[in-house]
Amino acid sequence: MPTATGPSRPPRSAVVVGAGMVGLATAWSLQHHGVEVTVVERRHPAAGASWGNAGWLSPALTLPLPEPAALRYGLRSLVSPESPVYIPPRPDPRLARFLLSFTRHCTPRRWRVLAATFATLNRHALDAYDALAADGVAEPTRPAEPCLLAFRSAAERARMVEELEDARAAGFEIAYEPIDGDRARALEPALSDDVGAAVALHGQRYLNPGDFVHALADAVRERGGRILERTEVSAVRDLGREVAVTTSGGQLRADVAVVATGAWLDALVRPFGVRVPVQAGRGYSFSVPAEGAPTRPTYLAAQKVVCTPLGKGRVRVAGMMELAPAERPVDPRRIQAIVAAARPLLPGIDWDARTDTWVGPRPCTPDGLPLVGPTGSPRVYVNGGHGMWGVALGPLSGRLLAEAIATGTAPAELAPLHPLR
Known part of the structure; x- marks a missing residue:
């Protein structure tokens, strides 16, 4: 049931902090409601986790990060930097608290509850992209028909099939078929002869995330929005009738503020009662020449390596989850681990010709759910904590939050995402 929120009158102006997919989608949707927006970004649009994302718009695979299997990977990660999930050993009480809370959600019962929430969101995720395309965002999304999940054997594939069936039971709409290695x-x-089984997954899409976010930024500007680049935000204050956003370029005032700073959410929103911690789950990617690489979205599921055609003669290779400080530099061992895992299944790639090596801090919450909605202030909102799914769900969460801000009534889908939960 919708719940009331927001200031007593519809806002006429907003400051959005963060120019990734989530922040820009929120700004674009606020403009749709007639709100004048200013976006503030410490670097430039798509500079953070949005740029190097794998670019899959895959509702069938947009699943809760806390799962029983995550505990198994967690134990392995403590001893091996080559593991798909890695926790660099270091004294970090904050990370220890995050992991303790995360593990409490890694139960079958809790996973089913979280998955039902994702199922509700996923039903509308691609529609949100269609709305952007229909109203002026020029960069296209592309059908992945089918996208492939590749495995060495049918036994290896069985775990993924079980996961897909569990997701169906939780309300996901998934069309897939198991196929053999020859198919x-x-x-x-x-794919090499080492691939003995696969899943053909239907109804999914993909995009070039960097190009899309830049096109979204252009659309916000074309509607009259301002994007202030290379501008740091140090504080957000509720002044009673408006908000003040303190930046390195001076103070901005508006009716409302939306904080969409990804892995850097905590510092700005904690003063407004948001206690759910956001931890950087760093993902790695690079691009390789298209020759010899997959021509369609392909996931080496056991190796947790994703390949996405970007166009322009390049294919993005992405993978890994590393729980480490957001600003930590690239760890070359993680890139080598991706190459070592993928090479036997994709032997035609020129791995030495890789470029655009990247690491990005995906903002993870202990329960795997985004933080979308109001804070303790009726003029300060949050949109973040999407984990690996900021590109997949960003346009939808931006649309839902903008509706809540502009109308004062929160869509029912936002209830489990409340930042003060």
Whole structure:
């Protein structure tokens, strides 16, 4: 049931802090409601986790990060930097508290509850992209028909099939078919003979995330929005009738503020009662020449390596989860781990010709759910904590939050995402 929120009158102006997919989608949706927006970004649009994302718009795979299997990977990660999930050993009480809370959600019962929330969101995720396209965002999304989940054997594939069936039971709408290695290679010749089984997943899409976020920024500007680049935000204050946003370029005032700073959410929103911690779950990616690489979105599921055609003769290779400080530099061992895991299944790639090596801090919450909605102030809102799904769900969460801000009535889908939960 919708709940009332927000200031007593519809806001006429907003400051959005953060120019990634989530922040810009929120700004664009606020403009749709007639709100004048200023976006403040410490670097430039798509500079953070949005840029190097794998670019999959895959409602079938947009699942809760806390799962029983995550505990198994967590134990392995403590001893091996080559593991798909890695926790660099260091004294970090804050991370220890995050992991303790995270593990409490890694139960089958809790996963089913979280998955039902994701199922509700996923039903509308692609529609949110269609709305952007229909109203002026020029960069397209592309159908992945099908996208491939590749495995060495049918036994290895069985775990993924079980996960897909569990997701269906939680309300996901998933169309897939198990296929053998020969059929997989017919669809994707880049796969080696080591691939003995696969899943053909239907109804998914993909995009070039950097290009899309830049196109979204252009659309916000074309509607009259301002984007202040290379501008740091140090504080947000509620003045009673408006907010004041303190930046390195001076103070901005508006009716409301939205904080969408990804892995850096905590510092700005904690004064407004948001206690759910946001931890950087760093993902790695790089691009390789298209020759010899997959021509369609392809996921080496056991290795947790994703390949996405970007166009322009390049394919993005992405993977890994590293729980480490957001500003930590690239760890070359993580790149080598991706290459070592993928090379036997994708032998035609020129791995030495990789470029655009990147690490980005995906903002993770202990329960895996985003933080979308009001804070303790009726004029300060949050949109963040999407984990790996900021690109997949950003346009939808931006649309839902903008509706709540502009109308004063929160859509029911936002109830489990409340930042003060």
